[in-house]
Amino acid sequence: MKFKKHVFICTNERTDGRECCGEKRGMELVETFKKEIKNRKLAVEIRAQRAGCIDVCANGPALVVYPEGVFYGRVTPGDVQEIVESHLINNIPVERLKLNF
């Protein structure tokens, strides 16, 4: 596997007024994850990046962490450090933000 953890953050923008993750809020998360991962020198093993709609629009801003396939919803930049430390580094998903299907 190329990356130990691969994080896809939705930056999709709906134009009809329905709930969505949104480009601005999504890109804030992308930048916050990238900075956090770079500062910890983890960029070779862990990648966070933008993606299109991941199909959980009403729970946005949303993201998914693979290979586990754990989805998170209503994530703010203030949550990123906890997701990186707990889930991406220590393999413990952040239950309070997890979406359960």
Next chain:
Amino acid sequence: MKFKKHVFICTNERTDGRECCGEKRGMELVETFKKEIKNRKLAVEIRAQRAGCIDVCANGPALVVYPEGVFYGRVTPGDVQEIVESHLINNIPVERLKLNF
């Protein structure tokens, strides 16, 4: 896991002339995957979507299939049916297109 297979197709466009997947070629793949998945009535379990750069630019057009983390490079719309049938449905990756790291 929300999706049995989740396919992320790079649609990133570099503007400096260096090799990349490219928006036009990436979106052609996204549309071809979506059509193939929809026609086979697999859209609840299998999702294919656009994503930003997945860090294998020189091998574009590229995509990654999770949860396995199998990367494919130099994919054309003509390869999509084989990837869907062999890998997404029958769990046998398409070796001739696989990128090995």
